[in-house]
Amino acid sequence: MTLRINRDTRLCMSLSARPSNFGTRFHNYLYEALDLDYIYKAFSTTNLEGAIAGIRALNIRGCAVSMPFKEACIPMLDGLEPSASAIDSVNTIVNTDGVLRGYNTDYSAVASLIADSGLPTDTPVALRGSGGMAKATACALRDAGFANGHLIARNAAAGQQLARTTRWAWSADMENVQARLLVNVTPVGMEGGPEAQSLAFTEAEVAAADLVFDVVALPVETPLIQLARTLGKPVITGGQVAVLQAVDQFVLYTGVRPEPALIERAARHALG
The missing domain is CATH 3.40.50.720 (NAD(P)-binding Rossmann-like Domain)
Incomplete structure (x- = not known):
């Protein structure tokens, strides 16, 4: 499938001080391979509160969170799953009908x-x-x-x-x-x-x-x-961590768990 953006396309994103192409390449590869109407884009920000409010206001489905926002974003969320609350650190935000919950797939x-x-x-x-x-x-x-x-x-x-x-x-x-x-x-x-x-x-x-x-x-x-x-x-390696945590994020956002062979191809594409 050729990825086509339309009015129903779900947006997922990441927030980092130093955005990389890993998430965009990994998630978008899987969206296309599985014919899912999603798109993923990396962002940085100097206004974290505004960025989190934008996730809620624009109904962005999910957001990966990297340095230096993993702890600073917590007061802006509606709740934490045990994976995040136990360590007071969030690397994944899931938006369900305007309710933002934090997870830690790291x-x-x-x-x-x-x-x-x-x-x-x-x-x-x-x-x-x-x-x-x-x-x-x-x-x-x-x-x-x-x-x-x-x-x-x-x-x-x-x-x-x-x-x-x-x-x-x-x-x-x-x-x-x-x-x-x-x-x-x-x-x-x-x-x-x-x-x-x-x-x-x-x-x-x-x-x-x-x-x-x-x-x-x-x-x-x-x-x-x-x-x-x-x-x-x-x-x-950090590449191994990045792939495993990104798969868990993908499942949280889409409800779909890709087959291992497809995950391996997506990882090679993202890390290559």
Whole structure:
């Protein structure tokens, strides 16, 4: 089918400080393949309250929420599903007849990938970051049974708060922190950012790890992931997280769950 916009076409969208093409390519590929009368568009904003009001007023079906809006949008919604309320972070808004509810599909994506990794839950964890995605990732690890964790965050207030939430330790840097699971949930390594060529963890830290997890999705092969592969370490990429959480969003918006083979084709299209 060739996608044709008409008066009945449902709009879904995303809000991010740095919009990417992943969501637009992934969702629109599936809409076209499944002959669904939807279209997806990425946006940024300097007026979050106005943007959320626009979702309600224009009957926009759904909205993916990325940095730095995952926590700031919460007071503007009508309610939260348990996936979001448990961690006070929203990455998905669903509009049902003008009622806006927040979800967190990042949490479920991370939980699934960690379970599939087979990593023992007594593995010491170092997680760098303290924002909304860091909260979803850390809480998914905590709820999976990883009790021996360490939050690394330069923002002391946010880092200490997340450490209290997860009952992990906190420090501003990796000095004296020993970890076998390394998790980057900062913009370090992100395409187009000021630290695009930087590493969230040192080569020695990666060499000592059993698994390296970088939540940055663009590029999928971040400097950290490339280093981990070079050292023969198992990895979880931000691309894997992006696809799993986007599938859950797609189901929330449309009520349709694509077949795995179609999801794989959409992922290659979006990440290629």
